[in-house]
Amino acid sequence: MAAAAVSRNVVKKILSVETPEGAGALVRRSIGTMKLKNLTPFLLLDHFHVSKGAGFPDHPHRGQATVTYMLEGSSQHEDSAGHKGLIETGGVQWMSAGKGIIHAEMPVHGDNVPEPRGLQLWIDLPKESKMMEPNYQELSPSEIPVAYPEGPDGPTRIKVISGKSYGVESPVRPVGGCWYFHVLFDKKGSSIFQEIAPGWTAFIYTLKGSILVGNETVPHESYHTLVLSSDPAETGVKITAAEDDSNFVLIAGEPLDQTVFQYGPFVMTNREEIQKTLIDYQMGQNGFENAHTWKSVIGNRRQ
Numbered sequence: 001m002a003a004a005a006v007s008r009n010v011v012k013k014i015l016s017v018e019t020p021e022g023a024g025a026l027v028r029r030s031i032g033t034m035k036l037k038n039l040t041p042f043l044l045l046d047h048f049h050v051s052k053g054a055g056f057p058d059h060p061h062r063g064q065a066t067v068t069y070m071l072e073g074s075s076q077h078e079d080s081a082g083h084k085g086l087i088e089t090g091g092v093q094w095m096s097a098g099k100g101i102i103h104a105e106m107p108v109h110g111d112n113v114p115e116p117r118g119l120q121l122w123i124d125l126p127k128e129s130k131m132m133e134p135n136y137q138e139l140s141p142s143e144i145p146v147a148y149p150e151g152p153d154g155p156t157r158i159k160v161i162s163g164k165s166y167g168v169e170s171p172v173r174p175v176g177g178c179w180y181f182h183v184l185f186d187k188k189g190s191s192i193f194q195e196i197a198p199g200w201t202a203f204i205y206t207l208k209g210s211i212l213v214g215n216e217t218v219p220h221e222s223y224h225t226l227v228l229s230s231d232p233a234e235t236g237v238k239i240t241a242a243e244d245d246s247n248f249v250l251i252a253g254e255p256l257d258q259t260v261f262q263y264g265p266f267v268m269t270n271r272e273e274i275q276k277t278l279i280d281y282q283m284g285q286n287g288f289e290n291a292h293t294w295k296s297v298i299g300n301r302r303q
Contacts, residue, residue, distance in 0.1 A: 007238040009229045014030045016045075027048045029044065030205070039201055041176060041255060046119065061100070062101075062130070062267070062287065068087055074091075080103065080294040091138070129176070139172065146168065148166070155187040179252045186245060188242065199255065202228040204225070206224050263278070
């Protein structure tokens with residue numbers, strides 16, 4: 001006998017305010033601020049807007065995964081392991097930095113091209129995976145599967161970036177448990193119930209329009225991060241469009257029972273591991289072999 005659908009509720013709500021980041025970019029950050037510092041396994045959520053001449057030139061990572069999802073425009077990337085490519089509108093790159101990588105992320109600008117906007121999520125890696133070899137999982141817009149809760153001609157679409165929704169499963173296999181959905185409601189009153197594993201951390205980031213969560217009567221508008229409850233009796237979350245043309249991301253992950261010790265783009269579990277990381281980076285070893293000789297093409301072009 002199937003378990004009853006019991007919805008999670010919003011337990012914390014944070015407005016993401018636009019602030020400068022990188023070389024001239026603007027981001028709305030929620031996770032990773034003083035208002036929402038600890039939300040294991042999630043470390044940071046940026047809703048970024050990159051104007052001409054701005055971007056994220058060469059910088060290192062260790063110990064976490066970064067997920068870049070393009071909402072508008074496109075972004076180039078290039079790294080010290082020889083990997084490079086283009087993330088187009090609606091495409092995703094899931095990078096596990098593991099023991100170390102240096103990369104650049106730079107927007108593509110041109111006539112009649114939308115300014116790049118997207119989401120970047122940082123996810124902590126389990127302690128045993130922090131020194132793994134770096135790897136990528138990338139999906140073009142056409143490769144991201146779509147679920148249609150009310151049928152292909154219905155007013156609701158769910159882009160399944162990772163995980164499973166309404167019988168549709170993504171080919172992305174992240175290290176650690178993490179589900180990531182982009183839900184698009186065309187019509188006010190449309191509703192979904194997305195199952196979420198008991199005990200998993202879950203949140204919503206509202207992109208456009210407004211939504212209701214659970215049995216709420218007051219809607220949540222754009223640019224808010226909504227942290228959801230995690231009672232074991234709750235089997236998922238009910239979300240309803242409070243106006244036409246509303247969309248948001250719903251993200252859930254398996255909590256990690258480990259300490260987060262972060263120094264900029266390095267995320268380990270204690271001070272000693274961070275000190276070792278800084279030595280490795282300074283000495284160009286253990287994942288940072290070409291840290292001081294490699295320079296990206298895209299991050300060092302003259303503007």
